Amino acid sequence: MxxxxxxxxxxxxxPTKDRSLTAQIITAYKEPYLxxxxxGTQLQMRRFDVKFSKIKHIFISxxxxxxxxxxxxxxxxxxxxxxxxxxNIYAHKELEDMLLCENSPLKIDxxxxxxKFHHLSDEEKIIYxxxxxxxxxxxxxxRIKTCGFLFQQKVRQPNIIKxxxxxxxxxxxxxxxxxxxxxxxIDNKLFPNNELTNSPPAPKSYAYCSDTAYFExxxxxxxxxxxxxxxxxxxxxxxxxxxxxxxxxxxxxANIAQKANVKQLLIGHFSxxxxxxxxxxxxxxxxxxxTILTEDGLVIEIS
Ligand SMILES: [Zn+2]
Numbered sequence: 001m002x003x004x005x006x007x008x009x010x011x012x013x014x015p016t017k018d019r020s021l022t023a024q025i026i027t028a029y030k031e032p033y034l035x036x037x038x039x040g041t042q043l044q045m046r047r048f049d050v051k052f053s054k055i056k057h058i059f060i061s062x063x064x065x066x067x068x069x070x071x072x073x074x075x076x077x078x079x080x081x082x083x084x085x086x087x088n089i090y091a092h093k094e095l096e097d098m099l100l101c102e103n104s105p106l107k108i109d110x111x112x113x114x115x116k117f118h119h120l121s122d123e124e125k126i127i128y129x130x131x132x133x134x135x136x137x138x139x140x141x142x143r144i145k146t147c148g149f150l151f152q153q154k155v156r157q158p159n160i161i162k163x164x165x166x167x168x169x170x171x172x173x174x175x176x177x178x179x180x181x182x183x184x185x186i187d188n189k190l191f192p193n194n195e196l197t198n199s200p201p202a203p204k205s206y207a208y209c210s211d212t213a214y215f216e217x218x219x220x221x222x223x224x225x226x227x228x229x230x231x232x233x234x235x236x237x238x239x240x241x242x243x244x245x246x247x248x249x250x251x252x253x254a255n256i257a258q259k260a261n262v263k264q265l266l267i268g269h270f271s272x273x274x275x276x277x278x279x280x281x282x283x284x285x286x287x288x289x290x291t292i293l294t295e296d297g298l299v300i301e302i303s
Contacts, residue, residue: 004302008020009038010268010294014066019272021067022038022066024036024229031130032050033059037071039073053083056088062145067211075099087113087115090135092147140212141212142246161196178197210229228257229294231269
């Protein structure tokens with residue numbers, strides 16, 4: 001499957017010349033989805049050649065400025081470019097209130113396109129679904145209401161072995177039954193499904209967890225994901241700051257990855273206090289070796 005993550009911003013709180021604020025593009029089956037939209041996101045999309053007019057769904061984890069201030073500029077640009085398609089925004093209700101209020105810098109009624117708001121809740125739930133993909137939101141543990149997002153490929157139908165279609169002269173109904181995973185009868189003999197089909201590739205998944213303190217409640221939700229993004233704002237030596245601000249250390253992120261048995265861990269949302277992030281990388285790798293650092297522009301294919 002075409003399932004790709006592109007990091008547009010990997011820093012936290014304050015943008016620097018090397019690290020923009022949080023935003024990621026998930027591309028699944030050629031559809032781009034935007035998660036979070038820190039200040040400068042539209043410039044990062046220009047810089048990394050993201051076709052941002054194709055984005056129909058934006059997911060905002062929480063309403064701290066470094067995760068959504070870029071939304072105002074992006075919506076304004078869409079308006080100036082004469083966007084026609086509806087923009088779906090998945091966020092806590094307060095974002096809709098903010099955008100629709102009398103003093104909003106955006107006059108929503110005057111936009112040339114529609115915005116549809118979908119409210120996030122405190123429970124794990126499916127917030128978007130199409131033929132190929134399911135997106136779930138789930139609560140994290142931060143200073144304000146915050147959600148993580150899980151992108152999961154749907155289980156695909158088994159592939160029928162071509163030669164078997166001609167060998168047994170399979171009918172359309174038999175083909176449909178095989179695709180539905182059923183065993184079928186041919187000339188009064190029962191054939192198990194796996195004798196006539198190849199199993200589809202295992203469904204892929206991506207979990208996004210930012211911002212959050214160490215929070216074991218998420219482990220069953222993100223269990224066995226192929227790629228986990230988990231914030232690692234601090235190093236363990238600054239664990240007191242992490243606790244005070246509702247953030248995680250690199251060790252926290254690695255412990256979650258290990259307990260959830262994910263395949264790969266991507267850490268990010270780094271505090272600007274660390275000039276050398278290899279220190280955070282080593283800290284995480286001591287617990288969970290298959291860890292990598294985010295950097296602006298990084299593309300990871302989940303294959
Ligand atoms: Zn935050």
